[in-house]
Every structure is written in C-alpha cells, then in structure tokens.
Amino acid sequence: MPGIALLVFREVLEAALIITVVCAATRGVPRRGLFVGGGLILGVLGALLVALFAGALANAFSGVGQEVFNAGVLLAAVCMIGWHVLWMSSHGRVMAAEMKALGGAVQSGSSSLVMLLLVVALAVLREGSEVVLFLYGMVAGGAVGVLGGLALGVIAGSAVGFALYYGLLRIPLRHFFSATNAMLMLLAAGLAASAARYLVQANLLPVLTDPLWDSSRLLSNGSLAGQTLHILIGYDARPSGIMLVFYAVTLLILLGGMRRVSRPATSNSAPVTATIAQPQS
C-alpha cells in the first residue's frame, strides 16, 4: 500500500498544484466552486476514457499518439492560462478594487470561469489517466490495499494543494493578483516546456542542445522538491534547448500581450476603481 499511495500522491500533487494556482488566481469569482467541481468531474471522466482507449491512443500517429496527445493537452492548458493572464492584466485592478469594496466578492470575473473549468479538467485528465492505468495493473496483479493507497494518496496530494492555497491567501490584496498572475505565467511556461519534451520524445521536434545544463546534483527531477518546482515554475534538472525555447517564447508572448492589453485598460479602470472605492471612505 505505501508504494501505491506514493505514486498516487505524486500524480495527484501535480494536478493539485496546477488547480491551486488557478484557484488562487480566480479568488472571489462567484460560483467558482461549481466550476472547479465540474472541472474535477469532467477530468475524472476524461481520465477514465483516456485510460480505456490508451491502447488505441498509443498506436495513433504511427506510435507517437501518446506524446502528441500529451503535448496537445499541455498546450491547450497553456492557451487557457495565457488567455486568463491577458484577461487579468486588463481586469485585475478592477477585481482587486471590487474585492476591497464588496468584502471579497467579485462581479466581473465570469469570463475566467470557463478557463478555470477547462484547466482543472485537463490537469486531472492527464495525471488521472496514469493513476487509472497504474491502479488497473495493481488490481489485475492482485495487490492488496489498493483502495487505501488511492485514498491516502489523494488526501495527501490535495492537502499540499490546500496548504499552498491558504499560504497564497496571505499575500496582501494589493499584490495578490500580480502575484498569482506571475505564478500563472511561470506555470504556463513550464507546461509549454513539458509539451516540447513530449514532441522531442516523439522525434517531431529537434532537441537543440541536450542537456543545456545538469543541475540534478543540486535538485533532481525525481525528488519531491524538484517535482514541485517542475510544476510551479517549470524547473528541470536536465532541460534540452528546445524546452528553454518553448519556456522563453511563452513568457515573452504573455509579457508582450500583457503590455498591449493593459495599456488601453489603464484609462478605463481608473474611474471604476474610484466609484467602487467611494462607499468605503
């Protein structure tokens, strides 16, 4: 059972960290729980489907279907998160002002709910399908304590997610959405780099230099800290050149997009902030 719990924990942790950052970034949006729950259910159903068709998937695209699928899921998540980051850079100030005025509630956050649902679903689907295949093998092999291991892993992984969430809530409101936006950007860049890794594995992209550096003595990919940083900021102990290219291009597109988006919005948001802040004074 400890082995089962550990593997489940690692997979759940990856999904939980992504969900946590996205949840923090959509703090105060009404009906948020509903959409997170919906994303979880969709993700679990998707994971079961992916596991069920894993054989067919593996044979697709002349044997690299798994890589193409994983890269597709990752890049879809990058697009969703990127969309939200750009959207927030024009609405973030308004949201923070509304939260101050309305005691933590936000009215203008509805357009990010679909993003939230899809990112949660994609994260659960990707990690969940591995858990399903693993557990299937365990049950077929007659292992004992499968359910207990599953429960323990899910609880422990989610607990880390909740701990991070409540840690993030301690960030002062003034800086809160800037902080979560920065975290989302690093998260998206890391996911894009992972997508590049899958495409290299499928021989669809060149590695450029591999490895670009080797910091596995300091912090290896297999360690818990390495894995956590891998999800949160895209850390890799032995990245290839193409991974860094995907990472940097994602960051540059998001930074460039933010500058473009936030320029016209600055003039718009100022009067809104003023009117909402009024009742407080």
Added chain:
Amino acid sequence: MRGFFLAAGLMLAGMSVHAGEIPEYKLVISNHRYQPAELKVPAGIKFRLVVENRDASPEEFESTEFNREKIVMPNSSAQVYVGPLAAGRYKFFGDFHQDTAQGALLVE
C-alpha cells in the same frame, strides 16, 4: 488550411524517411523487470528505444536522468526517441513497479 496540411504531411514524410537512419535498441519488460537490465548504446547519436511489455499489466517506462516517460500497454511495444547522450550511465525505471523494474543505459 490546405497549405497547413500539405506542410504537415511533407514534414511527416520527411520524418519517416529520416527515421530509417536512426538505430534501434530494444528493451523487454517481463515479470516487472527490464531485460537487459543494462543496455549499451552509442554516445552522441539519437536512437530509437523500443520497449516491449510482455506482462499483463501496463507499465510506464520512465527516466528522470534522460527525461523520458511513456506508458507501455500490456503485451505491446512502445517507442521513444532518446539522445544524443554524452557517455555515462543513465538510470531508468518502471514507474508502476519501481521495486523491481530498474535498469540503466550504458552510453559509450
């Protein structure tokens, strides 16, 4: 759109021609163990690693040292492209049976 598919098709065609030149090495998973447990491969070139799973349960071929992970379904094979790697010893494992499924690439 048609241009895109044409370009993608040409890319894939180019790739498959190219794939013929890439050497292939084979690993077998049996009773949740890798055979051979140490596989010699040349340094400095890209190669294709075919992992055949002869067990009745799925396995995930994984290495954090050369950064690959791929699920191998029961009684089937999966391929991953690896390298070029510098000379050295690179461990890999089966994520679903880590207590027995351990191995390494000897790159020389």
